[in-house]
Amino acid sequence: MKISTFSENQSPDVINLFTKVFSDSEGQGEGESIGSLVSDLIITTDERDILGFVAVLEEEIVGCIFFSRLTLPSEKIAFILSPVAIATEQQGKGIGQQLIRYGIEYLRLKDVDLVFTYGDPTFYSKVGFQQISEDIVKAPLKLTQPEGWLAQSLQSGVIDVMEGSSECVKALNKQEYW
Numbered sequence: 001m002k003i004s005t006f007s008e009n010q011s012p013d014v015i016n017l018f019t020k021v022f023s024d025s026e027g028q029g030e031g032e033s034i035g036s037l038v039s040d041l042i043i044t045t046d047e048r049d050i051l052g053f054v055a056v057l058e059e060e061i062v063g064c065i066f067f068s069r070l071t072l073p074s075e076k077i078a079f080i081l082s083p084v085a086i087a088t089e090q091q092g093k094g095i096g097q098q099l100i101r102y103g104i105e106y107l108r109l110k111d112v113d114l115v116f117t118y119g120d121p122t123f124y125s126k127v128g129f130q131q132i133s134e135d136i137v138k139a140p141l142k143l144t145q146p147e148g149w150l151a152q153s154l155q156s157g158v159i160d161v162m163e164g165s166s167e168c169v170k171a172l173n174k175q176e177y178w
């Protein structure tokens with residue numbers, strides 16, 4: 001398995017992957033919704049504000065992850081990990097964790113201070129995330145599951161309280177994803 005940065009000519013394969021994986025796990029409607037989120041992310045996000053990584057096995061994309069900029073009410077540089085998908089038949093083999101660790105290490109080397117995500121704390125704690133209260137950093141939209149608001153510090157280890165709101169990129173700025 002080889003991990004590399006996403007390039008735009010991989011867009012059709014990656015959109016198909018997300019649509020299929022989420023259709024398999026959460027139904028066709030969710031699959032289409034995440035497929036269109038990924039398409040929006042690729043099309044509408046300034047290239048300075050997005051980073052993607054793909055896992056390739058035998059010339060096929062079997063996993064993909066995107067990070068996009070989260071603008072905080074502080075000078076800290078932050079990205080949010082969302083979404084991630086591993087091909088249904090390749091799940092549970094460690095690819096998801098490898099891909100996430102690779103992406104986070106890349107961001108650390110680019111001097112990103114903080115990475116956030118919104119998801120299952122049990123899974124994401126395996127790759128360094130911890131639950132974070134909105135009293136410390138506010139999420140950009142209203143959270144339907146506040147226990148899924150997760151973060152990790154890549155430089156200092158400490159996350160200071162920040163007063164004010166945070167802002168995600170346009171494609172993620174829809175209440176249905178939160």
Ligand SMILES: CC(C)(COP(=O)(O)OP(=O)(O)OC[C@H]1O[C@@H](n2cnc3c(N)ncnc32)[C@H](O)[C@@H]1OP(=O)(O)O)[C@@H](O)C(=O)NCCC(=O)NCCS
Nearest residue numbers: 025083084085086091092093094095096097098119120123
């Ligand atoms: C969630 C996902 C990215 C994990 O990738 P993966 O390659 O299957 O996971 P790994 O093999 O690296 O890690 C497996 C571990 O994560 C846990 N895990 C796997 N999928 C999980 C899920 N959907 N929720 C919670 N935990 C999960 C397993 O229990 C396992 O733990 P263990 O190693 O202690 O047994 C992948 O299963 C996937 O694409 N699922 C469907 C889409 C999805 O839910 N995406 C995440 C939300 S954006």
